[in-house]
Amino acid sequence: MKKQQAPQHRRRRLRLAVGTPLALTAAGVIAYGAVFGIFGDDSRPQASAAPAPVPGNAMAAVAAMQPGWNLGNSLDAIPDETSWGQPRTTKALLDSVRAQGFKSIRIPVTWSDHEGAGPNYTIDPAYLSRVRQVVDWAIADGFYVIINVHHDSWQWTSKMSTDHDQVLARFNTTWTQIATAFRNEPSQLLFESVNEPKFDNADTSRSAQLLNELNTSFHKVVRASGGGNTKRLLMLPTEVCTPDQRLMDNLATTIKSLHDSRLIATVHYYGYFPFSVNVAGATRFDAQAQADLNKTFKRMHDTFVAKGIPVVLGEYGLLSYDSGPGAVERGEMLKYFEALGHAARSNKVTTELWDNGAFYDRGKRRWKDAGLFRQIRSSWTTRSATASSDDVFVPKSGAVKDRTLTLNLNGTTFKALKQGTTKLVGGRDYTLSGNRLTLKAPALTRLVGNRSYGVRATLQAEFSQGVPWRIRVISQDAPVQSSTTGTTGSFSIPTQFRGDLLATMEAQYADGGSAGQTNWSPYQQFNTAFAPDYAKNIIRLTPAFLDAVKDNAPVKLTFHFWSGATMTYHVAKSGSTVSGTAS
16 A cells, blocks of 8 residues: 555455365365464474475465465555555565565555556566566465455456446456466465455445455456466455455355365454554453454354365454554553464464564564564464553652552463563562562662653563563653644644653543544544654644544543553634643
8 A cells, every 4th residue: 555545455354265075174174283283383483495395285285374474565556566665575585584484475466557458458568577576586485475466456346336347357357367477386376366355336235246256257267277277276355355254154155156175265354443543442452352353263263264164364463553653552462463373373264464564674674573573473383471561650759569460371371570681589579479460669669760751671571481571660650731722734732741651542522522533432543633752742633633623612632641640631623723721
């Protein structure tokens, strides 16, 4: 996507697979389980490897693809490979990604701007050659490779309801050219029919019919192209790649009708929506967010895997991850990725991390947050313990008191609490009662030192397996805000954070109604309605938020901070003028 152009076309849901004869189903489940039992040990950083033979059973082949990574915002960028801020893909980049332990790579490809006019829609030979170059590099590295028709889904296939014949003809012609060009590629190459397909001006029944037609036509075109395509693994999506039960049932019906054991279901998952973007007060990976994740993966398993249809989670992540810092608090993010890895392993779903440059710095060829990737990588093989928070706030003034965290052990056993290589002393520095870890006041007093604002110490809770849980000890006082004026185009609230960190913001009119873009909840969306800038000591209210505020209707803002502190502030808009009053 073009930076943040059309984000709805960059992330979303989940997926399903193909109807197979019962004998193959049983064999596939066994083979898949066997591969999943061992793949994790090989998923640690390693040197590039030559392509291994592709298992003849689709379930086993998909298991061998775990884990996977997306080369997002590159060959799918519009109009060209570097248009959305990522460097031109090199073999060295793919070598480095392979060395992180990834076994498959999804290479999204948008063809629209590289096709001629109808009725032939001839793909530019130079572009086709470039796609082949990247595919061949990846296969030589030992990757399984997925290519698809990507942003074309919202550029033109979405018009199928009102321009049926032309869209179908272009879709078939596009895939005929792709299939012909790649028909002699090794079987490590997979085709995915279309990314996140949706249809304008079509109800649910019509949309189901159109997607069934596209998926069925894709299957027919590829199989008829000959060569390796007669047995190539093919991925079919649900509508918008959403893992809703109705949509997965529709896909299962399509797959069963094709009588082809080399088909894979695909869906996307970006978490429970309010948590994924931090809206409606969903600041934590709480029971509701966990339930959404677990139920979604179980639906994938029960609809497809249990019936011998392999599933590739073609994209996963958090919707807000690349929209700016801090939307989802880091510890809550770690819990999410830890749980997602466990759910994928438990339900035998192969995962492809969506990365448009937000996770892996392709220029420097290193992870932007190495600790986050350690958690993701660990989740491929084992569980890790987490805690109710990764921050312990200690007031700058007044008596220091004990602070207690609740451990989520996830089947692990607590081993030690350390500061660097130094072990803290149990009974003196901390106590452990069941799953309650209490940091004692004398230890906290020592750790905060002179109590200057901010992170004063970093601890690691170590467990019998998985990644240690980082705990930051932070000195803070209640934030202080000041009155100010500005415009709807530029308005920032002066805020002395004093070591604290912003969690969310409520916005309400005097009658209790919600103010701002999110009118169904008083809690607004982080980085969309408001955004803190800790270096500049401001909280910015966005033009989109202020434009949505009624004229001459005072709004009460309540800022919630991770220490537990709350601050009340009032804003009023008159035309383009905005005034802010501190309480």
